[in-house]
Amino acid sequence: MEQLSHWIDGKHVKGSGRSADVYNPATGEVQAQVPLATKSELDAAVASAEKAQPAWGATNPQRRARVMMEFVRLINRDMEKLAEALSREHGKTIPDAKGDVQRGLEVIEFCIGAPHLLKGEFTDSAGPGIDMYSMKQPLGVVAGITPFNFPAMIPLWKMGPALSCGNAFILKPSERDPSVPLMLAELLKEAGLPDGILQVVNGDKEVVDAILDNETVQAVGFVGSTPIAAYIYERGCANGKRVQCFGGAKNHMIIMPDADMDKAADALVGAGYGAAGERCMAVSVAVPVGEETADRLIEKLVPRIEKLKVGPYTGGDDVDYGPVVTAAAKENIARLVQSGIDAGAELVVDGRDFSLQGYEDGFFVGPHLFDRVTPDMDIYRKEIFGPVLSTVRAGSYEEALGLAMDHEYGNGTAIFTRDGDAARDFANRVNVGMVGINVPIPVPLAYHTFGGWKKSGFGDLNQHGTDAFKFYTRTKTVTSRWPSGIKDGGEFNFKAMD
């Protein structure tokens, strides 16, 4: 059984106490154990990061960027290895695992431009003989707490900007799939990052609380479920830290009567069932506008969903999605599906009896499609985080828009239409952070910013793009006036200062 470690001061360090099982979700077997750090282990990791940080913060930004440049090369070199380790612990297919790494890598590429992003403002002659300028300085030691569903991408979104700004960074990855974050730490060392600047401290609530209570940690970036996001935001803010937390989602896709129905159905199948629905940008609610649109959509969806191939990541290129992450996740999905049936929704595609020969103990869930879901049902209100798509039939565009607006989550949403006016109106009015127009998963690229609204995001800055550089720096503004100096002529007499 593989014993995983923490990564402290540039090397693997064994845990000293509790540990958790890490599963292979395809087989249901425990394949490794991850240590769960104590408060004192976290405090020691932070203390040594604090010692290392000033030299890194004083390193010129171009040299820091060169570490990121080399990191990009090394991630590309090890892409296959990273994707395999990721799939083995998470369950997603290899091409999807590569996408997970790639979307993180793109943020590291963006970080190579840090010297430009860290430039301050300057006003020449703001008053007589006065210049005014601002500096963007690192915060010191900062932390990131990340979820299981993107074990490469989200740690990279956090560590890239934090480190490029000159901070030391404490990463607390998900205890369900911690291997890839540890591999990334090894690569950063190989890329030239000094020891102590990135510490990977594995663990659960105990170490999260220790991060939130540690006085040295200046900022915390969190991604995960909404109840934990709210908790971390409150406790971190109460302790005087800068905190940004990104939570759960229930992303609606509106299908107008004039949409290209084949394209809409293809988009829904990819966005609804890809990665077994375990994406914060998954579309989990389809909202066809009008009964006829709904009937046409369901007719197109059913054969596509029935054709989906569910299998292990080792199952070949035609596997569409893999298992969910744990047995508990599988049970939760089954419970919610049952609640939908009990509440009167129509289960049009029933994945309940799905089983895969040779993988009976794996955490596989067959695809489900619900029709005639209503907003009072749990399957509509709650994030299922599984391969379950709910259809809510709307009578009009306004009703469809209202559904997306009234839902407590506001991460992503999409509209499929050929009508530019409807698309424009939707993008303007909807109270959701990321909007797709004929694009089902509108994940902004690295040089834009990523973030949801309402219960999907707590705090005022987004992830990656220029916002990440704001989050991981603080601004100092200097007003300077120099007295007349040597240019006015030398002073040759020894006299007291006045």
Ligand code: NAD
């Ligand atoms: P999670 O909330 O269970 O865990 C996230 C992190 O919090 C992990 O590191 C975990 O160890 C820690 N944690 C868990 N319980 C805790 C507790 N009681 N106290 C303190 N820390 C705790 O989330 P998850 O299941 O790993 O990830 C899936 C969730 O993340 C979904 O809700 C998904 O929508 C969301 N997500 C959101 C985004 C986004 O950008 N909005 C992106 C990816 C995932």
